[in-house]
Amino acid sequence: MMQATSIVSCFLLVSLCIEFSHSDAVALLGRQRRRMRSRGLPRSSSAGHRAPAQPGMEPPAPIVAAPSVPLINIDDGVMGVFDSLIGLAGQESSYSILPGKQGHCTANGMILYDKAVWSPKPCVTCLCSKGEVICDTAVCHPLRCPSTILPAGECCPICSDAASSSDSSIISLDDTSELSGDVPESTELDNANVLPSARTHTEEDELLRTEVVEFKEKEGHKKDEKKRKRKGKKHRQKHKAHRREKQPIARQGLAEEETPYDIHEDDGTLRMPPHSPIPVPPIEAPPLPAGCSTLDTTVSCINAKLTQIPPISDPDLTSLDLTGNGITAISDEAFNGIPNLEWIDLSKNNITSPGIGPSAFKVLKKLKRLYLDGNLLVHVPSELPSTLEEIKINDNHLHAIDEDSLKDLKNLVTLELEGNKLSEANVSPLAFSPLKSLSYLRLGRNKFRIIPQGLPVTLEELYLENNQIEEVSEICFNHTRNINVIVLKHNKLEEHRIAPLAWINQGNLESIDLSYNKLYHVPSYLPKSLLHLVLIGNQIDRIPGYVFGHMKPGLEYLYLSFNKLTDDGIDPVSFFGAYHSLRELFLDHNELKSVPFGIDEMRKLRFLRLNNNKIRTVPPERICRTQFGDDDVRESSEEEETAESRLEHVHLEHNYINTRQLSPHAFSCIRSYCSIVLKPQKIK
Structure with missing residues (x-):
């Protein structure tokens, strides 16, 4: 009786071991298949059409029925479809490694029992199923990249460019269940049940992830840095949004999004993603001050x-x-x-x-x-x-400009140095020589006593107001043939200190401002091309005859306000040469007692100021002529036998004129009486 009980107990123990072994093998086989598919393997392949092993490739750690099973060759005639292994768990509920069990396989002279799994050569996995050997060979997924590398322990190459991690040809280990169609195992496989000759699933995955991350960090660092510099603000904004929303970067060919960090389904370990590492954002400048x-x-x-x-x-x-x-x-x-x-x-x-x-x-x-x-x-x-x-x-x-102060400024057009302490003593004659394009120079409110030397050839406008200039020498503008405007107001110039040849031959000089100097006469030897002459605020009491006679095409604007002009200071020929060109004539704030001679002959005059003088009357023909003589008609074809002029504005206020005694023909040539200002007048 005791012996029968022992036999029954042994039988039950053996059956229990068979059930546990069967469950372990099925789970182990499923995990092996998922790892192979994560490396780009197809769902099925034939043992008779296996891809050749990659040269230099190390075989993956074999999973075998016993620690001592060697790598062996399998007869090419043995055929099978590895996908059929999915249904093996339902066909047979027991798995035994005990000797004598029916359905064992023979390979290379060795006996492998039913449900045994081994790797006879690199990237080939075989299964013993009821005496038939079924093998699956790794077929690498095609890559779309210029160069590839083969990581240690892998069957298939990967792209060498770290930036290609987003390419669909590189498949994350976390996405294999979706590609293969497998349903994740509900039962966890304890690491203790794995044979000691094989690496655990966790160890292999950890090794693979570490190698990929390290490689991509090394290879992709430079490219990421270039992208950050090129994209600037847009890159930083995208990175902020990525970090704030905790959203992954979508990859082509995947149906689901990946999270930046994964928890492995087998051991709960926190894993880094297999794609490219998250770039470190550049340091941003602090916000602008209030x-x-x-x-x-x-x-x-x-x-x-x-x-x-x-x-x-x-x-x-x-x-x-x-x-x-x-x-x-x-x-x-x-x-x-x-x-x-x-x-x-x-x-x-x-x-x-x-x-x-x-x-x-x-x-x-x-x-x-x-x-x-x-x-x-x-x-x-x-x-x-x-x-x-x-x-x-x-x-x-500024108290000095030496020859190197303005070096290399060959494109400089405008230079303004007003309100400093510059003079001919501390400004080098070579200071302006590097300025090959200078056309506009302002040196007002300094300490110059003469015109600075070495002015650029290209100079067109020179402003030297509010200095202490006393002289304009013959050599001042020898090289400035393009000069167009000279402003020398508020200096200490006298007409005899202006050299006769200082600027008379300047062909482009059109405007001179000599206001508020110490002039007593209108200067002679003015430039032939002059159009605009400003002499306001001097002590001028005389306009010499023919002083404008040499000018062509002729002076157009003459401002003599705030001087000391008298009737004796203006000759009948004082405006000779400007009769047919003068447009504006300012003689206000002087000491004139009558309207000067010659105004009636100014055919283009539009603006006349005679206010704030001592004028008492306006004779009928002093401003408007009733008719022109024969000589005048021949000289002007535009205004033949007409009494009209172009005068638009006449100012005669603040004089001693009795407006009731004015002749009705005094302003007959003026188009509108609204343009004539006669009030107020001074009291006698």
Whole structure:
């Protein structure tokens, strides 16, 4: 009786072991298949059409029925479809490794029992099923990339470009269940049940993920860095949105999104994603200070109480306005984040020359306009970009300009240095020689006593008002053949200190302003091409005869307001040469007692000012002639036998004129009486 009981117990124990072994094998086989498909294997293949093993490829760790089963060759005649293994669990409920069990297989002289799984050669997995050997060979998925590499322990190559991780040819280990159609196992396989000769699923997956991440980090670092620099703000915004929303990057060919971090289905381990690593965002500059605003490509910080240039990083910025702050220095790195600036306004700050770094402006390769008015500079900043077209350093403390101060500024068109301490003693004659394009120069409110030497050949407009200039020599404008405008008002010039040949031969000089000097007569030897002469605020008491006679095509604008002209100071031929050209004549605020001779002959005169004099009457033919003589008719074909002139405005107010005694023919040539100003008049 006791012996029968023992036999029954042994039989039950054997049956129980068979059931457990069967469950372990099915789970182990399913896991092996999922790992193979994650490497790009097809769902099924024939043992008779196996892909050749990749050269240099290491075989995956075999999963065998016993620790000592070697790698063996399988007869090519044995055929089978590996997908049929999916249904094996339903066909037979037991799995035995005990000797004598029916259905075992023979391979290379060795006995392998039913349900045994082994790898006879690299990337080939076989199964013993009821005496038949069924094998599955790894077939690599085709790659769409220029170059590939074969990671250690893998059957299939991968793209060598880390950026190709988003390509559909590289399949994540986490997506294999979706591609294969397998349903995830509900029963976890304990690591202790795996044979010691094989790697665990967790170890292999961890190794694969580590290798892929390390490779992609090394290969993709440079490319990611270039993309970040090229995309700028857009890249940073995308990265912020990605990090904030915790959303993955979709990959082509996958039906579901991946999360940045996965929890493995077998062991719950936190895993890094197999695709490219998340790029590190560049460090963003702090926001603009209070009082600053942005409009398109311009940042404006006017009167924002800044003490330094704000740290800005925006390569699209072209204009920066920092007017009216308390900035004292400009470091070498101040504009590194905004290298494409074209215009900078730093006016009305407290910037000093020692506070400007020697390379502060060197990075600005596109700078065209630089305004530094109202600071504390004692010399022109060094290393200015050669692209500059306009510089303003008015109202500073500049006390010298040497031959290197303006070097390399060959594109400079406008230079303004007004309100400084410059003079002929501290401005080198070679200071302006590098300026090959300069046409507009302002040196007003300085200490010059003569016209600066070495003016550029290209100069067209020169402003020297509010200096102490006493002389205009013959050599001042020898090389400036293109000069068009000269402004010398508020100086100390006398007519005999202007050399006869100073500017008489200048063919392009059209405007001279000699207001508020010490002139007693209208200067002689004026340029032949002169059109615009301003002599306001001198002590002129005489207009010499024929002084305008040599001018061609003739003077058009003559301003003699606020002088000391009398009736004796204007000769009948004083305006000779300007009769047919003069358009505006200002003789107001003088000491005239009558309307000067010659005005009635000015055929193109439109604006006449005689107000604030001592005029008592207007004779009928002094402004408007009733008819022209025969000689005059021959000279003017436009106005034959007509009494009309082109006068549009006549000012005679603040004189001593009795308007009731004026002749009705005094203003007969004027088109509208509304253009004649006669009131108020002074009381006798």
